[in-house]
Amino acid sequence: MTDDYAFEGPPAAEPVRDNNPPLSVSDLSFALKRTLEDRFGHVRLRGEVSKVNRHASGHVYLTLKDDKAAIDGVIWKGAVRGLGVQPETGLEVIVTGKITSYPARSSYQIVIESMEAAGAGALLAQLERLKDKLRGEGLFETDRKRPIPAYPRTIGVITSPTGAVIRDILHRIGERWPCRVVVWPVVVQGEVACGQISAAIRGFDALSPDGPIPRPDVVIVARGGGSVEDLWCFNDEGLARTVAAARVPIISAVGHETDTTLIDFVSDRRAPTPTGAAELATPVLADLREGLADLDRRLARAGGRLIEERRTRYRAVARGLPARPEDLLALPQQRLDHTSSRLGAALSRNVAVHERRLALVRGQLGRSLLDRVIERRQARLEAVSARLDGIVPRRLERAGDALSALSRALTGLDPSRPKPGFARVEADGRWITAAAGLSAGQRVRLVFADGDRAATIDGGDVSPSSPEPAKARVRAATPRTKPVDTPQGDLF
CATH class of the missing domain: 3.40.50.261 (Succinyl-CoA synthetase domains)
Structure with a gap:
């Protein structure tokens, strides 16, 4: 028994119970968040705005600071429009909101609900900055x-x-x-x-x-x-x-x-x-009415003066006119009568002057003047005729020679009159102009310059290498003992 007790040793001690169990980081962060929000649920801060960041979501993040400390702030999108002043860097403001924490970074911040300038000086400074901005855009x-x-x-x-x-x-x-x-x-x-x-x-x-x-x-x-x-x-x-x-x-x-x-x-x-x-x-309606009345009075006075001036001028003109209208026409009628009485004599003198001028010109237009003109024209005509007498026969002779040459060339090319050494092939009363128009065994007529002969198409091809065509070419190349002198024209 004693040995057994020695091996077992003293009894194991019970664990000590702790009255302060450990907290998780999240538990502590959210506990601090609740404490801050309960203790500082409504605060008013005064400070200078810095690090303004307007996020794309519409929220505004900034920092409030003084000469010793700084605190981050956030303005949610719904509260931005209702601010008394908009946050700008360097502006001193008084904000109202609640203190809360951001557990992800273990930092605290103020959620701003309202903002106002800290004093008139800050407002005027903000106003001057805004003035400079709008002035630069040309709105002033x-x-x-x-x-x-x-x-x-x-x-x-x-x-x-x-x-x-x-x-x-x-x-x-x-x-x-x-x-x-x-x-x-x-x-x-x-x-x-x-x-x-x-x-x-x-x-x-x-x-x-x-x-x-x-x-x-x-x-x-x-x-x-x-x-x-x-x-x-x-x-x-x-x-x-x-x-x-x-x-x-x-x-x-x-x-x-x-x-x-x-x-x-x-x-x-x-x-x-x-x-x-x-x-x-x-x-001012009264001033306008008074102005219109003054204009009306001035218009009446100006019209009166104009009428009086026209009346004065009319009287002056009337004094220079005769008492009866017939007196106005008396002098012009007298002048007309005087002029008409002199008109016949003036016309006679005019006719006489033209007659003298015509007689003078007629004397210069004698028969001799016309004869000289006719002689000059006849001399020129004879000179031209002499030149034509030599030119026209030569031109006619050259044209006749050219026509004869063309006639001879046309005669030599006439297929109805074959030249020596050539023949015209006829079949069934028509002229054959190509080998494709003939068939084997077909009867044809060969028309030469001195007569015609009948022939039959054998249908065989004559190649340059065959002996018979070669002999034929040799015979054809042999000159005739008595060549026929056939006149050949010149195409040119």
């Missing part, structure tokens, strides 16, 4: 601005329907130029103001000139005075581009005379106040 150029119509029939007003601005504009237009006014009510302050004003401008542009609500001839965008933050919606880049692209001329009347917004630079005219905008858009 004077040559692209449209003229304001002198006599508008319809005026559009974009402003708040409840306020002193619309009452001042309507009152001023009614005093100066009573016309149709179309008011498009909008909010003129806050985050939604930019979108509503832009939609109103595009809505006025979309109206038809002859529709039930006619398109205005000019549009006034108006708002009362306020701080830089109150007027900031009129410094929106999208609103400025909408104003620049509008077809209807636009007058901006935002704030007081010292207030300047971005749409003041891109609009067609800037008014110091809303009342001033109404004055720029309309003429």
